[in-house]
Amino acid sequence: MTPTEKIWHNGRFIPWEDATIHVLSHVVNYGSSVFEGIRCYSTPGGPAIFRLREHVRRMVDSAKIYRMELPFTADQLAEAMLELVRVNKMDSCYLRPIALRGYGEIGVHAVKNPIEIYIACWNWGKYLGEEALAEGVDVCVSSWTRFAPNTLPALAKAGANYMNSQLMKMEAVINGYVEGIALDTNGYVSEGSGENIFLVRDGRIHTPPLGASVLPGITRDAILTLARELDIPLVETIVPREMLYIADEVFFSGTAAEITPIRSIDRITIGKGRRGPVAERLQKEFFAIVEGKRPDRFGWLSPVNVRQPVAAQ
Ligand SMILES: Cc1ncc(COP(=O)(O)O)c(C=O)c1O
Numbered sequence: 001m002t003p004t005e006k007i008w009h010n011g012r013f014i015p016w017e018d019a020t021i022h023v024l025s026h027v028v029n030y031g032s033s034v035f036e037g038i039r040c041y042s043t044p045g046g047p048a049i050f051r052l053r054e055h056v057r058r059m060v061d062s063a064k065i066y067r068m069e070l071p072f073t074a075d076q077l078a079e080a081m082l083e084l085v086r087v088n089k090m091d092s093c094y095l096r097p098i099a100l101r102g103y104g105e106i107g108v109h110a111v112k113n114p115i116e117i118y119i120a121c122w123n124w125g126k127y128l129g130e131e132a133l134a135e136g137v138d139v140c141v142s143s144w145t146r147f148a149p150n151t152l153p154a155l156a157k158a159g160a161n162y163m164n165s166q167l168m169k170m171e172a173v174i175n176g177y178v179e180g181i182a183l184d185t186n187g188y189v190s191e192g193s194g195e196n197i198f199l200v201r202d203g204r205i206h207t208p209p210l211g212a213s214v215l216p217g218i219t220r221d222a223i224l225t226l227a228r229e230l231d232i233p234l235v236e237t238i239v240p241r242e243m244l245y246i247a248d249e250v251f252f253s254g255t256a257a258e259i260t261p262i263r264s265i266d267r268i269t270i271g272k273g274r275r276g277p278v279a280e281r282l283q284k285e286f287f288a289i290v291e292g293k294r295p296d297r298f299g300w301l302s303p304v305n306v307r308q309p310v311a312a313q
Contacts (some may be wrong), residue, residue, distance in 0.1 A: 025102050
């Protein structure tokens with residue numbers, strides 16, 4: 001990670017190296033944070049943040065689920081992110097807003113500890129590798145299950161959830177795979193450690209519903225929209241594990257992974273063992289929009305250098 005100049009903290013820009021917290025902050029001990037991962041793309045009209053409002057909304061939702069009162073409104077947070085990209089003079093970047101329970105009480109019940117919000121941004125390339133988007137990746141079904149309903153809330157993007165993701169990812173990489181796919185507590189397909197998942201069979205896209213312990217991905221939602229527009233049938237439905245193996249195509253979606261084809265699962269070749277036509281079509285549309293090569297017909301981009309109220313875009 002290459003540092004940028006400034007990080008936003010509770011309404012002020014501070015130097016990157018000053019964005020530190022006490023080791024006894026609640027979040028360090030108990031994972032009590034909610035956060036987002038957002039991409040800002042380079043477009044001919046300058047940098048533009050992808051689905052800024054939707055990301056801020058999910059962060060506000062995550063905070064609500066965890067009874068965290070954020071000291072800033074959604075509009076203020078969105079504006080802070082646009083300003084951060086301007087201040088750091090980035091052309092494209094990844095943004096990481098995080099709200100955390102800070103220093104004070106050390107017991108689990110520390111609702112009076114301050115809620116601190118930080119927003120950082122930095123340059124980040126392709127998450128699963130440059131080739132992955134064209135060639136596809138080799139993945140496995142994880143031996144780790146995604147959290148059961150009513151344990152850790154899957155709809156919240158909270159720090160603690162990523163202990164489960166770390167177990168999945170570490171196991172996958174140690175065993176020679178790029179990523180792991182978790183099943184839910186009923187044994188149905190859930191999602192990757194940091195991605196939603198889609199499969200294609202006979203021209204129809206299938207993706208697990210929100211009830212399968214998945215994060216409501218914002219890229220997932222973009223794919224639902226694109227598929228509808230491109231007249232590709234899509235169902236949100238329970239997916240048995242073995243459907244993955246016999247699919248014509250499987251692919252991940254996520255802010256980091258964007259749309260990444262999967263060419264093998266548990267060493268079983270998926271389809272023809274390379275990116276399939278549906279993933280390619282969706283990628284083409286997706287990148288044309290986010291890179292500003294085609295009109296932003298869904299209002300997904302917030303241009304950084306155009307100063308206007310985010311809510312009014
Ligand atoms: C567990 C998990 N699922 C899915 C996603 C994809 O969500 P999004 O498209 O909003 O990045 C992510 C990444 O944020 C994730 O961490």
